[in-house]
Each structure stands twice: as structure tokens, then as C-alpha cells.
Amino acid sequence: MPAVTVVCRQATLEDVEPLYLMIEEYARRAIMLPRSREVLRRQIDNFVVAEEDGRVIGCGSLCLLGPDLVEIRSLGIMEGNQGKGVGSKLVDRLIELAIEQGIPKIIALTYEVSFFVKNGFTVVPMDVFPEKVWTDCIHCPKRDRCDEIAVLKIIG
Numbered sequence: 001m002p003a004v005t006v007v008c009r010q011a012t013l014e015d016v017e018p019l020y021l022m023i024e025e026y027a028r029r030a031i032m033l034p035r036s037r038e039v040l041r042r043q044i045d046n047f048v049v050a051e052e053d054g055r056v057i058g059c060g061s062l063c064l065l066g067p068d069l070v071e072i073r074s075l076g077i078m079e080g081n082q083g084k085g086v087g088s089k090l091v092d093r094l095i096e097l098a099i100e101q102g103i104p105k106i107i108a109l110t111y112e113v114s115f116f117v118k119n120g121f122t123v124v125p126m127d128v129f130p131e132k133v134w135t136d137c138i139h140c141p142k143r144d145r146c147d148e149i150a151v152l153k154i155i156g
Contacts, residue, residue, distance in 0.1 A: 006086055008093040011047035011059070016040045018056040019047060019074075026076050031111060035074060047074070048093050050086045057081045060090040062097055065107075070098050072108040091119045095155065104155045109148040121151035128152070 011019065019040050026032035040047070043061065050058030060075040072094050077086050098106050110116055113123060128150065 006050050006052045006057070006084070006089060008048050008050050008089050011044050011049045013041060013044055015047070015049050015056055015059075016044065019049070019059050022056070022059060022076050022078055023074055025079075032074060032076060048090060048097070050077070050090050052081070052086075058086045058090050060094050062094050062106075064101075064103070068103060069105045069107065070101070070103050072106060075108070075110075087115060088119055091116075095153070099155055106153045106155065108151050110151060111148060113149050113151065116151040116153075119153075121153045124150050124152045126150045 016037055020035065020037050023032055023035050023040075027034035035043075046061040046063060048060055049056045056078075058075075058077040058081065061073045063071045063073050065071055072091065075087065075090060095106060098104075106121075107124075108116055108121065109126075117123070
């Protein structure tokens with residue numbers, strides 16, 4: 001059987017349902033914030049997907065937080081596809097998009113610190129990013145007991 005290549009590409013409206021189902025599974029496990037189908041439709045241009053043999057197996061998005069700062073969000077891999085480098089391919093593509101937009105700082109809030117460190121990010125204090133805190137964290141149910149770790153990559 002020939003090896004199947006994973007391709008990272010811009011998400012389209014046809015990807016809303018697989019994105020929704022993948023993100024919903026992570027949200028059920030309290031690993032990721034849920035996204036409604038409507039939100040996904042509105043924000044589809046911010047998403048990239050990893051596709052293998054015509055099937056979406058991973059996703060991630062960029063959210064602009066300021067003129068020099070984006071956040072990687074909704075980074076997830078379908079069950080059974082972890083450990084194959086799919087997440088790193090998605091992060092690489094998201095970094096390329098940030099570079100194309102001229103944005104030098106990329107953050108993520110994560111439980112998978114070692115993954116991001118392996119991909120060139122550094123652990124930083126959460127309060128370094130007031131843009132994130134005032135944009136999203138203020139509305140989060142975990143805001144007073146956040147257990148995610150902030151990581152940063154500076155391009156350049």
C-alpha cells in the first residue's frame with residue numbers, strides 16, 4: 001500500500017462539519033473551547049486543515065489579537081492520527097501565514113507544552129499578553145483558575 005501524504009490547506013466551507021465534529025470532541029474533554037457551526041462558517045478563512053486521502057484529520061486557526069500578535073487556536077488532530085507529525089505540519093503552515101501577514105509574534109495557550117517547545121515556542125507568563133486576556137480570557141469560565149500554559153514564538 002503506497003504511503004499517503006498529509007497536505008495542509010486553507011479550510012473551505014465544505015470543511016465546517018468535520019471541523020465542528022473534531023473541535024466538539026476536544027471541547028467535550030475540556031481541552032478546547034467549543035465553536036459553533038455558525039462561528040466556524042464566519043471564521044473559516046482563519047482555519048487550515050490537514051487532509052489525508054481526502055479526509056480532514058487535523059485543524060488549526062490563527063486569531064489576530066493585535067497588529068503584531070496572533071494566536072494559534074483550535075489546534076487538533078483526529079483520534080488515531082496523533083504522533084505522525086500532523087500537528088507540526090499545521091503549526092508550520094500557521095507560522096507561514098503569520099509571516100505572510102507580517103506578524104512577528106505567535107502565541108498559544110496549551111496543555112501540550114512539550115509539543116510547542118519542540119516547534120520552537122518558549123513558555124511565557126500569561127500576563128505578557130493583555131490583548132489575549134482582555135479579548136478572550138475575560139469571558140472564559142476558567143478565567144479565575146486557568147490551567148493552560150502560554151507559549152510564544154517570535155519570528156524574525
